[in-house]
Structures are given as C-alpha cells and as structure tokens.
Amino acid sequence: MKWRNIFVLMIFVTIFSACYDEDKIIPLESDDEILRYEFPQGENAWDQDIVEISEQFGVYLIYKNFKENDFNRSWTGSGLGGTLYYGYDLTDEQAEFSTNFMKNHIFAHLNKAIVNKVLPMYWYMVYDYHTSTEFIPGMAFKVAQRFYDEGLDFWGICLFYGDPCPLTGETIETPETPEEFRLRRCATLGEIFQESFDKGNFVIPTGFTDGFDYKTEVLSNDADKLDENYYIMRGFPGIMDPDFDGFSPVYKNPTPLNQHFMEYIKIAMRYTKAEYEEMWPSATYRLIHEKRQFVIDYMKNTYGVDLEKIAELIGE
Numbered sequence: 001m002k003w004r005n006i007f008v009l010m011i012f013v014t015i016f017s018a019c020y021d022e023d024k025i026i027p028l029e030s031d032d033e034i035l036r037y038e039f040p041q042g043e044n045a046w047d048q049d050i051v052e053i054s055e056q057f058g059v060y061l062i063y064k065n066f067k068e069n070d071f072n073r074s075w076t077g078s079g080l081g082g083t084l085y086y087g088y089d090l091t092d093e094q095a096e097f098s099t100n101f102m103k104n105h106i107f108a109h110l111n112k113a114i115v116n117k118v119l120p121m122y123w124y125m126v127y128d129y130h131t132s133t134e135f136i137p138g139m140a141f142k143v144a145q146r147f148y149d150e151g152l153d154f155w156g157i158c159l160f161y162g163d164p165c166p167l168t169g170e171t172i173e174t175p176e177t178p179e180e181f182r183l184r185r186c187a188t189l190g191e192i193f194q195e196s197f198d199k200g201n202f203v204i205p206t207g208f209t210d211g212f213d214y215k216t217e218v219l220s221n222d223a224d225k226l227d228e229n230y231y232i233m234r235g236f237p238g239i240m241d242p243d244f245d246g247f248s249p250v251y252k253n254p255t256p257l258n259q260h261f262m263e264y265i266k267i268a269m270r271y272t273k274a275e276y277e278e279m280w281p282s283a284t285y286r287l288i289h290e291k292r293q294f295v296i297d298y299m300k301n302t303y304g305v306d307l308e309k310i311a312e313l314i315g316e
Contacts, residue, residue, distance in 0.1 A: 036070075036122070037062050044092065046099035053107055057115065061102060063125045064089035070124070071156070083133065085145070087126035087156065094160045098125040100316060101159060101175075105185040110192070111304050114202065118195045122154040128162035129172075141165065144172045146243075147188055149195070157188065178313035186244040186270050189310060193265055197258075202305075204261045205298045211235065211287055214257065220249035232280055235287040240266040264295040268307035275311075 039060055040047040050061045071085035090098060102125070129145040142165040148156040161172035175181045196202060218231040227233065231250040238247040239255070240263060247267075255263060267276065282289040299305045 035060065037065060041065065042092075042095075044096070046096045049099050049103050053103065057107060057110070057112065057119055058121075059119045060122050061099065061125055062122050063095040063098065066124070066126070070154070071126075071129075083131045085129070085131050085148075087124065087129040087145075087158070088162075090125060090127050090160065094127060095125065097174075097316070098157070098159050101181075101184070102157075104314075104316075105181060106188055106192075109185075109189060109305065109310050114196050114303055114305055115192065116196075116201050117199055118192060118201070120149075120151060120153050120155045122151075124154055124156040126156050126158050127160050129156055129158035130162075141167055142170070144170050146172055146184075147191060149191055159184070175316075178315050181315060182270075182311070182313060183244050185310065186266070187242065189269065190240070190242075190244065190266055193305075194262060197262060197265075202299070202303050204257065205294075205302070208261060208291070208294070209257065211291075212254075212260075214254045216254075217252050218250050218254055220251050226284070232285050232288055235291055236260065237263045237267045237288060237292075239263065240270065244270050261295070264292060265299070265307065268292055268296050268299075269310040272311045272313075273308070 037060070039054070039062075040051050041062065041064055054060050066087060066089055068086070071087050102123075126145075129148070131143045131145065133141045135141055142163075144158070144161060144165070145156060146158055158172055159174055161174075164171040173180070175184050212235055216229065218234050218236060219227050219229045220231050224230045225232070231238065231254075234254070236250045236255050238249055239259075240247045244266070254260070271279070276289070276292065280288060296307050299307055
C-alpha cells in the first residue's frame with residue numbers, strides 16, 4: 001500500500017510539472033480589468049461625468065442593469081439565514097441627479113491621495129436600496145440603506161427610495177434644500193474620511209494635543225456650561241451623529257485622541273464658522289475655536305481637503 005501511494009504521488013507531480021509553464025503566465029495589468037458591467041452605461045452627458053470620475057479615481061459609478069446577486073455577494077453576510085439586500089435600477093432622471101450629487105458633493109471634495117486604497121471598484125447608485133426580513137407573513141421589516149461600504153468590491157448609495165417600512169415608517173428623503181444636501185454630503189464624506197484616516201492617508205498633526213487634558217473628567221450638564229471642565233470649554237466637540245444632524249455631549253471621560261481629532265474634522269465640515277460661533281461663542285469657548293481653525297488649515301494646506309467648502313450651504 002505504501003509503494004502504491006508513492007507511485008500515485010510521482011504521477012501527480014509529473015503531470016503537474018508538465019502543465020506548468022511560467023513563460024505562459026501573464027500578470028493581469030490594471031488596465032485589463034474585466035468589468036461586471038458594460039461601461040459606460042449610456043451616452044448621456046452624465047455618463048461622461050462618470051467616465052471622468054473613473055479615470056481620476058478608479059471607481060465605476062453604476063446605476064442600472066443590477067441583479068439581486070450584485071447586492072448579496074458572499075461577503076455581505078447574506079443568504080442561509082443572513083440579511084438579504086435589495087436595490088433597483090435608476091431612471092434616467094434619477095441617474096442624472098445622483099451623478100450630479102456624486103460629482104459636485106462627493107468627488108469635488110476628494111483627491112487621489114486622500115482616498116488611496118479606500119474607494120471600491122464599483123459604487124452603486126441605487127433606487128430603493130434596503131434590507132428586508134419577513135417576521136410576519138406578508139409583513140416585511142424593511143431597513144433603508146442610505147450608504148453601504150461593506151462590500152469587498154462595491155459600495156452603494158441611495159438618494160431615491162420606494163415605499164417606507166410598513167412597521168417603522170423609515171424612508172430615505174431625496175435632498176432638496178441646501179441643508180439636506182449638506183447633511184447627505186457630510187454623512188458620505190464622513191465615512192470616507194474615517195476610512196482614509198484608519199488607513200493612514202492622513203495623520204494627526206504635531207501640536208494638536210497642545211492645551212488638551214485627557215485625564216481629568218469633563219462635565220456635560222447645561223448648568224455647567226461656564227465651568228472650566230465643561231466638555232466644550234475643554235475643547236471636546238462632542239460625538240457627531242452618523243447622519244450629521246446633531247451630536248451627543250461627552251460624558252465624564254474625555255474623548256480618546258484619534259476620535260477626538262476626527263470629531264474636529266466632522267464639526268469643521270458640518271458647520272460654517274458663523275454657525276459654530278453662534279452655537280459656542282469664541283469669546284467664551286476660545287480653545288475649541290482655535291483648534292477647529294488649526295485642523296481646517298492643516299487639512300487644506302497638507303492634504304488639499306477644504307473642510308470649510310464642504311460646510312457651505314449649496315444646492316443641487
């Protein structure tokens with residue numbers, strides 16, 4: 001039996017060696033990528049914008065010809081009891097609107113260095129992007145997906161939604177006002193900047209921690225707003241909500257350094273200087289205004305990211 005196994009192994013090695021020819025192995029160049037979608041997907045003016053974005057950033061904006069499997073690839077955790085994702089093609093009008101949003105509100109504020117190894121190969125612009133679970137026959141629990149960035153080679157964004165969840169009423173509103181555009185812009189860019197920071201594309205500058213006390217507990221009650229240990233007085237901006245429509249106070253323990261720095265990124269892109277002055281007058285809260293401007297100047301001069309421009313109230 002032992003000699004028989006050795007004989008079979010020798011035959012296998014011989015066959016494998018005969019099939020191997022390193023001269024025939026041709027590495028796949030980046031320009032030779034095999035796309036899952038026809039690209040560009042049309043000949044409209046916005047399709048040319050999408051082509052230009054792909055040429056500059058290496059990401060393909062896709063807005064139609066979706067299949068269910070596109071949203072339920074193995075790395076999304078779907079199937080066999082997992083959550084199922086659903087999404088549908090955009091109309092031409094929706095595609096034009098979504099492309100303009102991506103061009104003017106997202107990519108206009110990015111550069112290749114800041115998104116190095118961050119963006120996916122595909123970024124889906126989807127109608128009615130959601131997950132769905134049926135707990136009661138005929139009654140699905142629908143969860144809106146405004147922004148999805150957990151795919152191995154794709155992300156998704158939804159600016160147009162279908163019927164609200166019948167159980168919760170949750171929906172996604174298409175931005176119309178300058179404030180609504182700012183919220184969607186900030187929420188999306190906030191995710192990108194966080195991933196960029198985590199990958200080391202930008203770092204905390206020397207001097208950022210000067211003047212901060214990370215050991216003494218902070219106060220957060222309204223009655224303590226003029227106390228020297230009130231969290232804003234101490235230069236801690238609070239914790240921004242994921243959708244950027246507000247923030248939570250810092251309770252007791254000062255914000256850890258990395259998160260502290262990123263919270264300054266968020267307040268700088270969420271509020272204009274005048275808005276932040278109205279919220280927290282610089283005459284009283286000097287440190288937080290000085291550090292906010294310090295971070296704004298640092299990001300613009302070092303990485304070409306203009307946080308103040310992101311904060312501007314602009315429409316479509």
